[in-house]
Amino acid sequence: MTLAPFNPTPRTLMGPGPSDVHPQVLQALGKPTIGHLDPQFVAMMDEVKALIQYAFQTENPFTIAVSAPGSAGMETCFVNLVEPGEKVIVCRNGVFGERMRQNVVRVGGEAVMVDDEWGTPVSVDKVAQALADHPDAKFLAFVHAETSTGALSDAKALCALAQQHEVLSIVDAVTSLGGNELRVDEWGIDAIYSGSQKCLSCVPGLSPVSFSAKAVAKLEARTTPVPSWFLDQTLVMGYWGGGKRSYHHTAPVNSLYALHESLRLLQQEGLENAWARHRAMHEKLKAGLEKLGLSFVVDEASRLPQLNAVYIPEGADDGAVRSALLERFNLEIGAGLGDLAGKAWRIGLMGYAAREENVVLCLAALDEVLN
Amino acid sequence: MTLAPFNPTPRTLMGPGPSDVHPQVLQALGKPTIGHLDPQFVAMMDEVKALIQYAFQTENPFTIAVSAPGSAGMETCFVNLVEPGEKVIVCRNGVFGERMRQNVVRVGGEAVMVDDEWGTPVSVDKVAQALADHPDAKFLAFVHAETSTGALSDAKALCALAQQHEVLSIVDAVTSLGGNELRVDEWGIDAIYSGSQKCLSCVPGLSPVSFSAKAVAKLEARTTPVPSWFLDQTLVMGYWGGGKRSYHHTAPVNSLYALHESLRLLQQEGLENAWARHRAMHEKLKAGLEKLGLSFVVDEASRLPQLNAVYIPEGADDGAVRSALLERFNLEIGAGLGDLAGKAWRIGLMGYAAREENVVLCLAALDEVLN
Numbered sequence: 081m082t083l084a085p086f087n088p089t090p091r092t093l094m095g096p097g098p099s100d101v102h103p104q105v106l107q108a109l110g111k112p113t114i115g116h117l118d119p120q121f122v123a124m125m126d127e128v129k130a131l132i133q134y135a136f137q138t139e140n141p142f143t144i145a146v147s148a149p150g151s152a153g154m155e156t157c158f159v160n161l162v163e164p165g166e167k168v169i170v171c172r173n174g175v176f177g178e179r180m181r182q183n184v185v186r187v188g189g190e191a192v193m194v195d196d197e198w199g200t201p202v203s204v205d206k207v208a209q210a211l212a213d214h215p216d217a218k219f220l221a222f223v224h225a226e227t228s229t230g231a232l233s234d235a236k237a238l239c240a241l242a243q244q245h246e247v248l249s250i251v252d253a254v255t256s257l258g259g260n261e262l263r264v265d266e267w268g269i270d271a272i273y274s275g276s277q278k279c280l281s282c283v284p285g286l287s288p289v290s291f292s293a294k295a296v297a298k299l300e301a302r303t304t305p306v307p308s309w310f311l312d313q314t315l316v317m318g319y320w321g322g323g324k325r326s327y328h329h330t331a332p333v334n335s336l337y338a339l340h341e342s343l344r345l346l347q348q349e350g351l352e353n354a355w356a357r358h359r360a361m362h363e364k365l366k367a368g369l370e371k372l373g374l375s376f377v378v379d380e381a382s383r384l385p386q387l388n389a390v391y392i393p394e395g396a397d398d399g400a401v402r403s404a405l406l407e408r409f410n411l412e413i414g415a416g417l418g419d420l421a422g423k424a425w426r427i428g429l430m431g432y433a434a435r436e437e438n439v440v441l442c443l444a445a446l447d448e449v450l451n
Numbered sequence: 452m453t454l455a456p457f458n459p460t461p462r463t464l465m466g467p468g469p470s471d472v473h474p475q476v477l478q479a480l481g482k483p484t485i486g487h488l489d490p491q492f493v494a495m496m497d498e499v500k501a502l503i504q505y506a507f508q509t510e511n512p513f514t515i516a517v518s519a520p521g522s523a524g525m526e527t528c529f530v531n532l533v534e535p536g537e538k539v540i541v542c543r544n545g546v547f548g549e550r551m552r553q554n555v556v557r558v559g560g561e562a563v564m565v566d567d568e569w570g571t572p573v574s575v576d577k578v579a580q581a582l583a584d585h586p587d588a589k590f591l592a593f594v595h596a597e598t599s600t601g602a603l604s605d606a607k608a609l610c611a612l613a614q615q616h617e618v619l620s621i622v623d624a625v626t627s628l629g630g631n632e633l634r635v636d637e638w639g640i641d642a643i644y645s646g647s648q649k650c651l652s653c654v655p656g657l658s659p660v661s662f663s664a665k666a667v668a669k670l671e672a673r674t675t676p677v678p679s680w681f682l683d684q685t686l687v688m689g690y691w692g693g694g695k696r697s698y699h700h701t702a703p704v705n706s707l708y709a710l711h712e713s714l715r716l717l718q719q720e721g722l723e724n725a726w727a728r729h730r731a732m733h734e735k736l737k738a739g740l741e742k743l744g745l746s747f748v749v750d751e752a753s754r755l756p757q758l759n760a761v762y763i764p765e766g767a768d769d770g771a772v773r774s775a776l777l778e779r780f781n782l783e784i785g786a787g788l789g790d791l792a793g794k795a796w797r798i799g800l801m802g803y804a805a806r807e808e809n810v811v812l813c814l815a816a817l818d819e820v821l822n
């Protein structure tokens with residue numbers, strides 16, 4: 081077996097993630113590896129923490145990057161906070177709400193489902209009803225931006241309900257962070273997780289997470305050990321917490337260089353500017369897609385700018401179109417997922433991918449392939 | 452808050468890991484990110500699998516890289532294989548045996564401890580006795596190369612005992628893979644995990660794992676769901692298994708480029724040659740350390756070539772010496788861990804770090820700082 085070095089063909093990434101990585105982030109990624117307890121690295125980690133706090137708009141001291149992809153960030157929230165027998169109201173309007181349910185079940189919790197149609201936002205009214213019907217619920221869990229459908233839910237209203245009913249909110253912000261408005265402290269979010277590979281323009285593999293003081297208190301009051309050793313935040317905080325950094329596991333050093341650079345770029349641009357850029361690029365893409373006769377899965381009012389799910393037009397071959405885009409134009413768009421598999425495409429405009437050259441390339445390439 | 456890009460000072464990494472990353476691996480890491488379902492990436496993943504099989508010397512079809520550091524690889528073995536109430540004989544002769552125990556307890560298993568002094572190998576006789584005393588045990592778990600002490604245990608003899616008693620072996624090869632002899636199929640190892648950042652000369656963040664047919668059968672016969680969704684190998688195999696790659700979580704694309712390159716380099720050198728190189732560099736380092744009057748924690752017979760734990764000489768200030776090495780020579784060596792904290796240093800010769808220029812730099816720098 082003699083293998084050649086791997087040389088990927090550069091692609092334009094306009095799927096559901098990973099999205100285009102900023103060139104400065106790739107550069108940062110390849111910088112020399114140093115030790116995870118090196119004073120230089122520890123100082124950088126303090127900056128990473130401050131930058132995640134900025135991106136989440138929070139002052140939570142408990143703000144870290146989990147050393148694994150977004151689905152481990154999700155699991156971090158559930159394994160640390162939900163104890164066996166506890167009731168969690170889980171909103172399901174796509175793939176990731178269902179994944180939350182599976183997390184609840186695996187830690188021995190009880191999931192009360194609030195279902196909404198794929199492509200629609202989580203119904204605030206139904207959640208209010210569920211909270212009223214289940215006064216013993218301890219958590220409300222929902223996805224802010226459903227990557228499988230492109231629907232944006234009203235996180236502010238949902239978290240207000242959670243506070244009113246004194247339950248903790250657990251919010252999936254994998255696709256929303258950096259792409260649309262998100263204010264952890266102002267909205268009163270208790271536990272939130274995201275991913276590095278969406279609107280942060282970073283490589284996949286890390287998951288920013290933040291817990292409110294109430295979530296930390298819940299964790300500290302546990303009567304059973306956290307079922308996962310790797311994701312046990314009572315141990316991880318020894319490394320991320322202030323003062324002496326004690327060894328828990330070896331931090332993914334180079335990926336954290338990349339996250340540092342991507343968050344630094346976001347902060348340089350300014351969150352509000354980044355949200356506005358995603359919106360502007362979405363408007364331009366939307367106009368072009370409609371000209372091509374494509375229609376959106378999600379109503380305009382709750383449509384995510386950074387994830388555009390459109391129905392596959394009649395007569396078009398799903399796989400053949402995506403392959404042609406990839407092979408002829410080095411352009412990746414996403415397939416449908418779950419209920420939308422074979423029925424929709426998902427066109428991402430995430431982070432560094434949300435720029436004019438990508439929008440016009442995507443529209444022109446789709447035009448050539450479809451017509 | 453205006454932050455500058457992070458520019459780490461290049462270091463020579465001779466601690467317990469991360470170790471020096473091969474320059475070609477860093478280059479591979481920074482290559483353009485493509486989609487985790489891109490046909491080019493999927494083809495590369497097939498090569499990664501074949502290369503991990505080579506490194507482990509196994510033909511196990513169930514051979515993957517977990518998308519997280521070595522401690523998640525450890526957890527992958529325990530959460531998938533050990534069910535509540537099952538008895539595991541756990542050998543503890545350092546930090547990582549104790550971590551295995553914690554994993555067993557968290558999945559609801561019962562850990563029967565076989566303790567040996569820190570710095571000594573796992574006693575084959577004690578394990579034989581424990582297996583005889585506990586005919587209801589289902590697993591034998593031990594660390595092949597204890598990173599906290601530098602002791603090598605006789606994995607071949609221990610796995611032979613496991614087979615004789617019809618229990619499954621779970622082996623920690625985080626520090627051994629690529630550094631000393633390891634033959635998964637020949638020795639009959641059932642579940643094994645390693646880390647990317649030790650003797651593979653790769654960046655931290657990935658964990659190669661392999662399960663034997665017997666381990667897979669145990670997983671398939673589970674009567675309870677795997678407690679972790681993220682690490683549930685019945686789901687992950689949908690992505691790594693042959694045929695259609697279905698989405699489970701977003702693979703850490705760039706880190707996998709790096710792992711591909713590091714394994715390719717290992718295969719090019721040849722496993723036996725890599726083992727011999729670690730041994731030769733160790734001999735050279737050992738001669739120099741003894742000249743400096745430093746003595747080893749571990750007896751010669753069970754000393755790891757790639758992890759040299761030496762007692763801190765009387766009169767030397769642990770932190771001051773390590774800081775001087777780092778600040779004056781950009782050389783990192785490791786502190787003691789657990790029982791050996793403040794008592795020993797750990798000098799790594801792992802992967803790309805096991806070369807002559809590192810050995811002479813380390814000896815000369817230690818000489819300057821100590822004398």
